[in-house]
Amino acid sequence: GENVEQHPSTLSVQEGDSAVIKCTYSDSASNYFPWYKQELGKRPQLIIDIRSNVGEKKDQRIAVTLNKTAKHFSLHITETQPEDSAVYFCAASIWAAGNKLTFGGGTRVLVKP
Amino acid sequence: EAQVTQNPRYLITVTGKKLTVTCSQNMNHEYMSWYRQDPGLGLRQIYYSMNVEVTDKGDVPEGYKVSRKEKRNFPLILESPSPNQTSLYFCASSRASREQFFGPGTRLTVL
Numbered sequence: 767g768e769n770v771e772q773h774p775s776t777l778s779v780q781e782g783d784s785a786v787i788k789c790t791y792s793d794s795a796s797n798y799f800p801w802y803k804q805e806l807g808k809r810p811q812l813i814i815d816i817r818s819n820v821g822e823k824k825d826q827r828i829a830v831t832l833n834k835t836a837k838h839f840s841l842h843i844t845e846t847q848p849e850d851s852a853v854y855f856c857a858a859s860i861w862a863a864g865n866k867l868t869f870g871g872g873t874r875v876l877v878k879p
Numbered sequence: 880e881a882q883v884t885q886n887p888r889y890l891i892t893v894t895g896k897k898l899t900v901t902c903s904q905n906m907n908h909e910y911m912s913w914y915r916q917d918p919g920l921g922l923r924q925i926y927y928s929m930n931v932e933v934t935d936k937g938d939v940p941e942g943y944k945v946s947r948k949e950k951r952n953f954p955l956i957l958e959s960p961s962p963n964q965t966s967l968y969f970c971a972s973s974r975a976s977r978e979q980f981f982g983p984g985t986r987l988t989v990l
Contacts, residue, residue, distance in 0.1 A: 767938065775919070800978070809969060809981035810922065855921055865910040865927040865973065868938065872921045 768793040770858050772870025780878055785843040787873045789856035792837065796858040799839045801830060804853045804872075813854075814841070817861060846877045881906045883982035885970050891988045892960060900955045900985050902970030908980070910973045911953040912937070913945065915966040916984075922969065928953055929975075960989040 769792040779785045791799075800815035816823045816830045816839065823830050827846075832839040843850055856870040883904045892898055904911065912927040914937075924937030928947040942964055944956040953972075957964060965988050971979040 772921070802979075809983055810979075811981070812978040815978070857922075865912055865929060865975075866935070866937065867912070867924055867927075867979070869914075869922040869924075871919060 768796060768858055768866075768868040770856060770868050770870040772856050772873055774873060775871065776874045776876070778876045778878060779846050781846055781848060783846055785841075785846055785850070785875055785877075787841045787854055787856070787875075788838060789840070789858075789870050790836075790838040791858040791868075793858070793860075794834075794837065795860050798859045798861040799830070799832060800857050800859075800867075801828075801841050802855045802857065802869075804855065806852070810855060843875075846875075848877050848879055851875055851877045881980070883970055883972050883980050885968075885982040885985050887985060888983060889986050891990065893990050894961055895959050898957050898960060898987075900957075900968060900970075900987070902953045902955065902982060903951050904953075904970075904972040904980070905951065906972060906980065907950065908972035908974055909950070910975060911947065912971045912973075912979065913943070913953070913955045914969045914971065915939065915964075916969060917966050925955070925968075960987075962989050965989050 797818035802810040803813045804810040829842045859867045913925040914922040926945040928934045968985045970982040973979045
C-alpha cells in the first residue's frame with residue numbers, strides 16, 4: 767500500500783521567514799495530494815491540494831509543488847505569521863478510487879514573533 | 880450549518896467493554912472515514928465508506944468495526960477495546976476524493 771513520509775517533524779521559523787515541508791510517497795498511482803492544517807486542540811482542515819496533472823499551485827502565501835518523477839511534493843509558506851503555528855499534514859490518494867487516504871506523520875511548525 | 884458531529888467527545892472505559900462512537904454528517908456526502916491520531920504517527924485511516932453498505936479497510940482496521948446503513952451515519956464500533964486503542968479519533972466526510980470535513984474528535988482512553 768501507499769506510504770507517505772514527511773519531513774521535518776518539527777520546524778521553527780522566525781516571523782516573516784519562509785517554511786518548507788517535504789513529503790515523499792511510494793505508490794506511483796497516487797495522483798491527489800492534499801495538505802491539512804491542525805491547530806492545537808482542533809480538527810484538521812484542508813489548506814491546499816494538488817492533482818498530478820499540475821506541477822505547482824499557489825494560494826496567497828501558501829504554495830504546493832509536485833515532482834511526479836521523484837514522487838515528492840512540498841508545502842511552501844512565505845512571510846510566516848504567528849497564526850501559521852500549527853501541525854501540518856500531507857497526504858496522498860488515488861483520485862476517483864474511493865476514499866483511501868494516507869497521511870504523513872505531520873510537521874509541527876512554530877513561528878516565533 | 881454544514882457539519883460533522885461525533886459522540887461522545889470524551890470517553891474513558893475499561894478493557895473489553897464494547898463501545899460505539901457515533902458520527903453523523905448533514906452535507907449529503909457519499910464518502911465517510913474514520914481516523915485515529917497518535918503522537919508522531921499522524922492520522923491513520925481505520926475504515927472508509929464510499930456509500931451506503933459499501934465499506935473498506937484503511938491502514939489500521941484491526942480491532943474495529945463499522946457500518947453504513949444510512950448515508951448520514953457512520954458509527955465506529957470497538958467490540959473488545961484494549962489499551963492500545965487509546966487514541967484521538969476523527970470521523971470525516973467528503974465528496975469523492977475531495978476535501979475531507981473532519982468532526983471535532985473523540986478522545987478515547989481504555990484502561
